[in-house]
Amino acid sequence: MLAISTRPAASRLLSKAQRFISTNHGEYDAVIVGGGPAGLALASALGSKKELQNSLKIALVEAGDLSKVRDWSPQAGTFSNRVVSLTNASQAFLKDIGSWGHVEQERTAPIQEMQVWDGVSDARITFSASELGVPTPDQGMARLTETLNLQRGLLRHLQSIPDVHVLDKSKVQSITVDETPGSWPLVHLDTGRVLKARLLIGADGLNSPVRSFAKISTYGWSYDTQAIVCTMVHSPRGAFLGPNTTAYQRFLPTGPIAFLPISDTASSLVWSTKPALATALKGCEPSVLARMINAAFRLPEISMRYLHDRILEAHEAGKPITDEEIKAEILWREQSHSIDQTSAYSSITIDSNSGIPPLDAEMVPPVVSSIQPGTIASFPLRYNHAETYTGEGQGSRTVLVGDAAHTIHPLAGQGLNLGLGDVECLSRCIHGTVLRGGDIGSYTALLPYTQERYLENHKIMSACDKLHKIYHTSSGPLVQLRSVGLEVLNEFDSIKAAIMMSAGSVSKTNRVLSYNGDVRAAMFDMAAKGVENIGKAAGVAQVVRGGLAGIAVNALQNLAKAAPAAAASSQGSSQGK
Amino acid sequence: MFPTRLLRSSTVNASEIAHFSRLSAEWWNERGEFSFLHKMNPIRMQFIRQKLIETAYDEQPEEAVNPRKVGILQGLDVLDVGCGGGLLSETLARLGARTTGIDASESNIAIAQHHASLDSRLTDNLSYKHTSAESLLTQSKRFDVVCSMEVLEHVDNPVMFLKTCSELLKPAGHLFLSTISRTPLSYFLTIFMAEKVLRQVADGTHTYSKYINPSELLQFFQTYHSQVPSSESTANQSRPWITRLYNGEPTRTEAEVRGMIYNPFSASWILAPRGAWGAAECNYIFWVRKPALDGISS
Numbered sequence: 103m104l105a106i107s108t109r110p111a112a113s114r115l116l117s118k119a120q121r122f123i124s125t126n127h128g129e130y131d132a133v134i135v136g137g138g139p140a141g142l143a144l145a146s147a148l149g150s151k152k153e154l155q156n157s158l159k160i161a162l163v164e165a166g167d168l169s170k171v172r173d174w175s176p177q178a179g180t181f182s183n184r185v186v187s188l189t190n191a192s193q194a195f196l197k198d199i200g201s202w203g204h205v206e207q208e209r210t211a212p213i214q215e216m217q218v219w220d221g222v223s224d225a226r227i228t229f230s231a232s233e234l235g236v237p238t239p240d241q242g243m244a245r246l247t248e249t250l251n252l253q254r255g256l257l258r259h260l261q262s263i264p265d266v267h268v269l270d271k272s273k274v275q276s277i278t279v280d281e282t283p284g285s286w287p288l289v290h291l292d293t294g295r296v297l298k299a300r301l302l303i304g305a306d307g308l309n310s311p312v313r314s315f316a317k318i319s320t321y322g323w324s325y326d327t328q329a330i331v332c333t334m335v336h337s338p339r340g341a342f343l344g345p346n347t348t349a350y351q352r353f354l355p356t357g358p359i360a361f362l363p364i365s366d367t368a369s370s371l372v373w374s375t376k377p378a379l380a381t382a383l384k385g386c387e388p389s390v391l392a393r394m395i396n397a398a399f400r401l402p403e404i405s406m407r408y409l410h411d412r413i414l415e416a417h418e419a420g421k422p423i424t425d426e427e428i429k430a431e432i433l434w435r436e437q438s439h440s441i442d443q444t445s446a447y448s449s450i451t452i453d454s455n456s457g458i459p460p461l462d463a464e465m466v467p468p469v470v471s472s473i474q475p476g477t478i479a480s481f482p483l484r485y486n487h488a489e490t491y492t493g494e495g496q497g498s499r500t501v502l503v504g505d506a507a508h509t510i511h512p513l514a515g516q517g518l519n520l521g522l523g524d525v526e527c528l529s530r531c532i533h534g535t536v537l538r539g540g541d542i543g544s545y546t547a548l549l550p551y552t553q554e555r556y557l558e559n560h561k562i563m564s565a566c567d568k569l570h571k572i573y574h575t576s577s578g579p580l581v582q583l584r585s586v587g588l589e590v591l592n593e594f595d596s597i598k599a600a601i602m603m604s605a606g607s608v609s610k611t612n613r614v615l616s617y618n619g620d621v622r623a624a625m626f627d628m629a630a631k632g633v634e635n636i637g638k639a640a641g642v643a644q645v646v647r648g649g650l651a652g653i654a655v656n657a658l659q660n661l662a663k664a665a666p667a668a669a670a671s672s673q674g675s676s677q678g679k
Numbered sequence: 680m681f682p683t684r685l686l687r688s689s690t691v692n693a694s695e696i697a698h699f700s701r702l703s704a705e706w707w708n709e710r711g712e713f714s715f716l717h718k719m720n721p722i723r724m725q726f727i728r729q730k731l732i733e734t735a736y737d738e739q740p741e742e743a744v745n746p747r748k749v750g751i752l753q754g755l756d757v758l759d760v761g762c763g764g765g766l767l768s769e770t771l772a773r774l775g776a777r778t779t780g781i782d783a784s785e786s787n788i789a790i791a792q793h794h795a796s797l798d799s800r801l802t803d804n805l806s807y808k809h810t811s812a813e814s815l816l817t818q819s820k821r822f823d824v825v826c827s828m829e830v831l832e833h834v835d836n837p838v839m840f841l842k843t844c845s846e847l848l849k850p851a852g853h854l855f856l857s858t859i860s861r862t863p864l865s866y867f868l869t870i871f872m873a874e875k876v877l878r879q880v881a882d883g884t885h886t887y888s889k890y891i892n893p894s895e896l897l898q899f900f901q902t903y904h905s906q907v908p909s910s911e912s913t914a915n916q917s918r919p920w921i922t923r924l925y926n927g928e929p930t931r932t933e934a935e936v937r938g939m940i941y942n943p944f945s946a947s948w949i950l951a952p953r954g955a956w957g958a959a960e961c962n963y964i965f966w967v968r969k970p971a972l973d974g975i976s977s
């Protein structure tokens with residue numbers, strides 16, 4: 103029996119070289135590019151696991167200045183224009199990792215009810231938290247939160263986690279990888295620093311540099327739509343109407359307009375519309391936008407078309423429409439549609455919501471009285487889905503989360519929720535891998551992440567895309583169907599489904615490693631079901647066995663080819679490890 | 680095997696490194712021929728973790744055990760017999776074990792060393808040796824945990840191999856084996872049984888069929904006694920590693936068999952629950968514990 107202990111000089115030297123390199127670079131187990139909500143949540147999730155301390159060295163890189171987020175202190179009663187609705191699942195996850203407590207709760211608001219209707223047929227659905235089976239009705243079906251409030255909370259949480267190095271004002275300039283197979287990616291920052299990453303996470307948004315480095319292509323299109331956002335100011339709802347906790351969304355042929363309540367007297371707008379119209383609206387005085395918002399929730403579609411045309415014409419003529427002009431136009435429209443001046447559908451004459459509200463008051467959002475200064479902005483909308491979430495070959499050891507992996511139309515308020523779903527799943531995968539001694543950058547470790555998230559995201563993304571397409575038209579057979587209202591109700595069911603899919607509050611974080619027999623048994627059951635589908639377990643066993651034996655033989659042959667004597671190994675040599 | 684010139688030479692040229700890397704890429708190509716094994720490794724490790732935590736709970740006050748600790752193998756000497764490209768060894772080392780990977784193939788060792796050198800977290804407690812388990816027996820070092828994954832079905836003399844692995848353990852040490860079952864009616868059964876009953880192994884003259892069933896491993900350890908210091912009489916040995924079976928199953932503290940099932944739909948392996956016997960029809964992982972010193976009756 104041979105008993106030689108050889109340390110090949112080659113690898114000895116290599117490891118020396120490696121060590122040299124690693125003293126030159128900051129070496130990290132996880133380098134997260136992007137300090138948006140997804141990146142910050144991932145850093146918090148990974149950092150918050152006490153047992154992972156010393157096992158994970160984490161860096162978060164952000165081009166922008168995060169002190170602006172950390173020190174953000176808005177005046178009471180004013181709200182940032184970037185607001186997201188967080189599902190209960192997202193909130194449960196943020197609670198689990200200990201970040202939610204750092205989010206200023208007084209600045210968030212629950213959505214108790216949602217009213218969605220078609221601008222052409224007026225077909226409408228209403229659904230409420232209690233209907234969705236939310237465990238505690240108070241929490242609502244989702245919670246509106248300013249993105250900055252969330253980001254600031256996550257940053258505050260990160261301040262208590264020394265394992266996470268936050269490097270802001272550091273833009274990723276390039277990402278490279280050495281020739282040697284298996285080498286780790288090197289992230290070059292504009293500050294001159296170079297970070298070496300066991301796992302490189304792209305949380306770097308729509309134009310993800312990490313995704314480009316990993317040569318992951320994307321599938322998608324631009325919607326030819328801009329989303330106008332702003333913070334709307336209005337009177338509180340009267341005592342008879344209860345608090346401002348109903349979200350409204352109307353589907354106009356130009357795109358949906360959404361009213362998202364954030365406090366008793368403020369709500370957030372997401373108005374998806376044609377880019378030219380968005381530009382024209384943004385070019386008017388803010389009060390014109392306020393009047394148009396009110397009209398867009400109330401006037402028949404034909405009048406909206408007319409008003410849009412007026413605004414566009416005026417804009418093209420270089421003379422933006424004035425507040426007086428638009429007021430007159432809307433008033434005339436209301437009168438010609440015989441809208442009763444005491445009805446909630448009249449936005450011009452009703453200035454306050456005091457006294458007994460009109461009977462139809464719950465059908466429309468409160469009348470917007472003004473726009474919070476400086477909050478009007480717009481964003482182009484895209485559908486974008488990466489072809490995969492993990493890189494291969496030269497791009498190995500990379501993974502995408504959040505908008506870097508997918509962007510969708512905001513009509514179901516799911517964008518960031520999908521991103522947080524990614525973060526929850528990826529952190530669970532990483533945690534499980536660390537507990538099993540695995541390499542978190544390996545393809546095998548990341549595979550369950552892609553498997554779990556890709557389809558899940560795809561389902562919701564395509565539901566939202568389909569909805570956008572059905573409503574983004576005012577001619578053709580779809581509209582005929584719509585005017586009858588049938589098709590609409592079916593489609594609204596899928597909005598509801600899209601919202602409900604993630605409305606639950608079940609947290610998955612405790613699934614990491616199951617010492618618990620029930621969970622194991624459940625997993626076994628799942629596997630067994632899969633197995634049943636293709637016949638008897640024995641049949642599968644045969645396939646697997648054949649597969650394994652085949653692997654061993656093939657591997658041996660390959661090794662034999664590469665190094666002829668290798669195959670002549672004697673007892674104790676593993677032929678398949 | 681690599682030419683010894685390369686192994687001894689002090690200057691390294693790029694093409695030789697590239698050669699190493701290509702081989703390494705073979706073992707470590709997770710989407711290549713070894714992908715099954717890459718995917719199987721996490722559940723092997725899950726089992727190892729579970730058994731170590733379970734025994735810790737049996738032996739220590741509950742509050743002293745932290746089941747979520749990463750370094751569950753911290754401070755333990757662990758041997759990986761037939762380490763191949765180092766798949767299991769690396770994961771053992773990451774859980775804190777002072778890990779020694781051995782393999783009879785010199786090129787496997789070179790590949791494993793090269794791959795480990797890419798990960799600075801592995802430099803301190805992972806070493807590889809081109810040697811056999813048998814030759815380690817001649818040295819005094821013994822281990823807290825001995826693992827040998829997907830090796831048993833490839834060795835020429837399983838009984839000898841099992842004995843060697845067993846003797847490399849410290850008292851109360853853990854032996855983990857994973858392998859593939861053979862159909863029960865194979866003629867090999869009788870040969871194996873004969874070998875086991877005789878407990879005398881002819882040196883390598885027989886060629887045995889590759890696969891060994893869980894029941895055979897259980898039976899082997901039911902009659903297997905640790906070697907005791909020479910002063911003791913051979914007739915008065917320690918207790919067998921497995922004292923008895925209940926309905927064919929060992930007690931949880933002595934041994935355990937768990938099936939590993941491949942789910943083709945999720946392309947992943949699942950560790951079957953204890954007692955799911957049908958599950959061990961094909962791939963399975965086996966754990967047995969060497970009796971502690973006080974288990975030796977005098």
Ligand SMILES: Cc1cc2nc3c(=O)[nH]c(=O)nc-3n(C[C@H](O)[C@H](O)[C@H](O)COP(=O)(O)OP(=O)(O)OC[C@H]3O[C@@H](n4cnc5c(N)ncnc54)[C@H](O)[C@@H]3O)c2cc1C
Pocket residue numbers: 135136137138139140141163164165166185186187188249272273274275305306307308310311329331372481503504505506512514515516517518519520521
């Ligand atoms: C109008 C609108 C309404 C929306 N409403 C909702 C809603 O109600 N609910 C919901 O869930 N979602 C909503 N979304 C979607 C949500 O805003 C996004 O999904 C979310 O902000 C994405 O977060 P992220 O962290 O993945 O990416 P981002 O927020 O885009 O963060 C990416 C970060 O990466 C940084 N970065 C990029 N390149 C580099 C580089 N080279 N070096 C260093 N740093 C870099 C950027 O500076 C940025 O901070 C809405 C979106 C829009 C446009």
